[in-house]
Amino acid sequence: MSEIIRLRKGLDIRLLGKPERKLADVQAPKSCALCPDDFTGVTPKLVVKEQQRVRAGEALFIDKNHPEVKFVSPVSGVVEAVNRGARRKVMSVVVTPDSTQEYVEFGVKSVQSLSGREVLSALLEAGLFGFFRQRPYDVIASPEDSPKGIFVSAFDSKPLAPDFEFVLNGNELDFQTGLSALSRIAPTFLGISSKQTMAALTEAKNVDVYVFKGAHPAGNVGVQINHIKPVNKGEIVWTVDPEVVIFIGRLFNSGKVNMTRVIALGGSRMNEPAYCKAVIGADLATLLNGRIADAASSRIINGNVLTGAKTDMNGWLGAFSNMLTAIPEGSDVNEFMGWIAPRFGTFSVSRTFFSWLTCSKEYDIDARVKGSERHMIMSGEYDRVFPMDIYPEYLIKAIITGNIDKMEAYGIYEVAPEDFALCEFVDSSKLELQRIVREGLDKLRAEMA
Numbered sequence: 001m002s003e004i005i006r007l008r009k010g011l012d013i014r015l016l017g018k019p020e021r022k023l024a025d026v027q028a029p030k031s032c033a034l035c036p037d038d039f040t041g042v043t044p045k046l047v048v049k050e051q052q053r054v055r056a057g058e059a060l061f062i063d064k065n066h067p068e069v070k071f072v073s074p075v076s077g078v079v080e081a082v083n084r085g086a087r088r089k090v091m092s093v094v095v096t097p098d099s100t101q102e103y104v105e106f107g108v109k110s111v112q113s114l115s116g117r118e119v120l121s122a123l124l125e126a127g128l129f130g131f132f133r134q135r136p137y138d139v140i141a142s143p144e145d146s147p148k149g150i151f152v153s154a155f156d157s158k159p160l161a162p163d164f165e166f167v168l169n170g171n172e173l174d175f176q177t178g179l180s181a182l183s184r185i186a187p188t189f190l191g192i193s194s195k196q197t198m199a200a201l202t203e204a205k206n207v208d209v210y211v212f213k214g215a216h217p218a219g220n221v222g223v224q225i226n227h228i229k230p231v232n233k234g235e236i237v238w239t240v241d242p243e244v245v246i247f248i249g250r251l252f253n254s255g256k257v258n259m260t261r262v263i264a265l266g267g268s269r270m271n272e273p274a275y276c277k278a279v280i281g282a283d284l285a286t287l288l289n290g291r292i293a294d295a296a297s298s299r300i301i302n303g304n305v306l307t308g309a310k311t312d313m314n315g316w317l318g319a320f321s322n323m324l325t326a327i328p329e330g331s332d333v334n335e336f337m338g339w340i341a342p343r344f345g346t347f348s349v350s351r352t353f354f355s356w357l358t359c360s361k362e363y364d365i366d367a368r369v370k371g372s373e374r375h376m377i378m379s380g381e382y383d384r385v386f387p388m389d390i391y392p393e394y395l396i397k398a399i400i401t402g403n404i405d406k407m408e409a410y411g412i413y414e415v416a417p418e419d420f421a422l423c424e425f426v427d428s429s430k431l432e433l434q435r436i437v438r439e440g441l442d443k444l445r446a447e448m449a
Contacts, residue, residue: 004213005210009384010215014362017326020272020273020274023262026276026278029097029278030285032095034074035318038319041140042139042140044064044090047060048060049079050081053077054078055103056101056104063140068124069129070124070129071130076102115184123248128251137444139445141238148236149186150237150238151221151238152189153224155191155192155219158305159305160304160323166275167322176249178245178246190209192210193218223388233413247261261280263277265288267305269326270293282317288300292326297332300313302318327364371428375429382423382426385426392423399412399440404447415437416441421433
């Protein structure tokens, strides 16, 4: 029987607009783009030119520091544009898809007959290794490293996040093949929720299965690592999203790179919240056509409300995004008496309002910060929602002051920005904790290099 790990700390934010468990029809994308900024720690080097024809699975750019790590086109078509920013930084490589898709053939392979090095070589050749992230630093992994483990979290506990059991339906064989492939590289650990019952998860083979019970961030892979095998200085672990595990399984079972995934369309401003099939990098104008209610006063988020990035209809689906969210912007709201007024429909973590009495109520929370940045208050706010064996407030202070010794002592090697998203939500000081953690990780990585 799988080990059950119960988390006492955390917070579930109940939002309106939960996706219904059905697949909505969407049009084929008019363009697809791969954005190097989605792959933290990568210095992109283009290997294609504008108007060049590419097949699905053919490299668009590589990592300059690790040329063997490719980032491939999710569709076949013509490279429409290479968009650049300041200092000619590559912002996106846009491909116009063909009406009939053509894939690079990598050949069907039996995972059980391959060594770990052969599996890794196949993933590098097909461009799927670029979806592996590592701890420490939360950057794209290096194929030169030997991780002590690979971690997969098969559930997402963030607000409105997609139900992975629905996403997995019909992809069970590819998922198991992907897990088996990972297990050839290093010991693999699968984290599942106590609410999940699919045999493909509870009876997964070639991996160690751990069951987590508790509020968000129980689904964060960083939290699971902390409770299974914490990362110490000098150690490296890799993390892989469960959807990417399906991509890996498809590669070995079909010989093709197929990056079509099931994503959630949620939020109170989303008309008929549901799921849809979309390829990585699909243009949002096509995916969200006619789906946003009152688009002028809505915030469109590439991802979830806690860790996603603000975008618009001219953007593209992020490489790691498993959902698109639309919530009220809040810029047109003018509240009489502000927070002083008694409220029954406003979400409150600190029980300032009487809404805490309605435990099952769903809230329509907008994107306002509701306050300005102020001095950091050591009140234990973070610790109440942070279920890791780390002192989050002390770690944040160490990062702000640039004290590397204290950063290491307080556990920076184990964390990623997403682990502080909930702390950022409850923070009365209104600090951008995810940005602070990202800057701290980048500084530490530069120092260690």
